[in-house]
Amino acid sequence: WASMAEMPLIIVNVQRGGPSTGLPTNVEQSDLFQAIYGGHGDSPRVVLAASTVEDCFYIALEAATIARKYSTPVFILSDTSLATRIEAFDEPKLAELMQDPKLDLTPRAGALKPYDLERITQHVPPGARMLDGKYPLVTGLEHDEMGHPTGSPKLHMAMTAKRRTKLQKLAEELPVPEIYGDAEGDTLLVGWGSTYGPIHDAVKKGRQAGQKLAAIHLRHIHPLPNGLEKIFAKFKRVVVVEMNDQGIYGFGQLATILRARYCEPKIQSMTKTDGLTFRIKEILEGLGDRYASNGSSSGERTRPRVLSSAPSPKTSSDTATGTHRAEAQISARAERAGDVTPTKPGAEASKASSGKVEHSKHPPSERAEDAAVAISGSGEANQK
Structure with a gap:
């Protein structure tokens, strides 16, 4: 309804192991597809993902700004690791950051079209008087520029395009994530959410051992910021590290989206679903033998491992x-x-992010x- 009516709305999803009740006290990042695509029909929305406890605060402010500016639903994805963790960070400057939205109830003159096809929808606050007596409607039905329900095929196509293009305009404004590590090289790690800590520590450890390794972390998941393809072009392979299943096609959820968006076969996937956060040595070992020797006392490769394609189907004799x-x-x-299963998920997840704890x-x-x-x-x- 909020997508069709173009209403500002913020939804916070703290992900846990699923489906159903699943692993209620363990971590997972398996709701990404649901956040982006869940819903009836073509219903564009914005999806953001917090990376640290501090970022949970600032991303909420950003979500409110985007929701109001673009009149759209915004999903904030967090997870159990962040929700049960305690971190200290500098006190925000609340006087500068906080917004006090005041309703502009000034009487409106002339025809008002909240769903004008030529601009982004901005609703008039309830209670504002229309001097011409024509009040717009807000509805979940397809509508014309005044909000009146319509079954016109041409208007439905035009309104569908209107709801889509405002997210494309948002993508043009989003900042390109900074590269942590080498500006170009062999492997680029891509993460989102609470994988921020272990991914950055893995890059640091790998570079100390002489590997050409780097990472970027995505906060804006949908729409994606423009310009990511220029970063990907600087590396021989791109490995997306995430805590969800590889799926029937062999790729995690964000990896699937990036491969579909950029049609880039060098985008690979590293996933796991054990309900525990990634550890540094898991990431390094998953990248291959030459990385594993830098992060582990054993030269053996352990799972999770990088998957570049879907697993081959087994024959009946193999089974x-x-x-x-x-x-x-x-x-x-x-x-x-x-x-x-950790008995204290908050403390366990926090320690695991540093790569120092065996579960x-x-x-x-x-x-x-x-x-x-x-x-x-x-x-x-x-x-x-």
């Missing part, structure tokens, strides 16, 4: 063999797998292998 292996392995691993006595490679065996029935995940 049968894998199932036989799994039956023998699951019982042996069941006792030592244990419950790795289990077993390394992530073993935990990931257990999950792979249980889900796919294949023993291939246990091969080193």
Whole structure:
């Protein structure tokens, strides 16, 4: 309704492991598609993602500004890691930042068209008097420039384009994210949300070891800021690091969007869904052997790993063999797998962001292998 009526609206989504009740105290970034595309029909909206506790404060102010300026719904995506974390940051200058919207109830003269096709919709505050006696309507039905319901095919096409183009205008105003690390090189990490800390620490550690590594972090997810393709062109591969499933096509949710937007095959995906934040060594090991040796005492690659394409379908014989292996392995691993759910998600997530805490006595490679065996029935995940 808010998309059709073009009303300012802010929705905050603190993501957790899903679907349904899922992992109510664990972290995940699996609501991105829902935030961007969830809804009936073509219903454009803005999606922002906070990266730190401090950013949660400032992104709320930005969301309010965008919602009012463009008369559109704005989603703010946070997650359990941010919501349960405690961080200290400089006290904001509230006198400069806070807005006190005052209703302009000045009587309006002349015909007022809130849904004028030639400009971005700006509604008149309720209570303002129309001197000509013609008051605009606000409705969830398709409408003309005065807000009156209409079934005109031409008007529906024109209004659909109007609601779309205002987001394209917003994209022109959004800042291009800064590159952290090398301005060009081998690998560019792309993150969003609470992956900010471990990604930046992984870049720092990799560069200290002589790797040509960099990162950008996206706060504006939909629409994307213009100019990202120029950054991607400076690197041999682009790896999107996010906490959601690789999906049936082998890519995480943001990676799927970026590949669709830029048609760039070098955009790859690193995902995980264990309900825990990324650790530095997980990112470095996921990038490959030459990175793993910089962040871990072991040269073995552990999951999550970079996925450049969807996994190949298994044959019936592969599945049968894998199932036989799994039956023998699951019982042996069941006792030592244990419950790795953090008892204090806030403290655990905060420590995990620094890459200094083990969530289990077993390394992530073993935990990931257990999950792979249980889900796919294949023993291939246990091969080193």
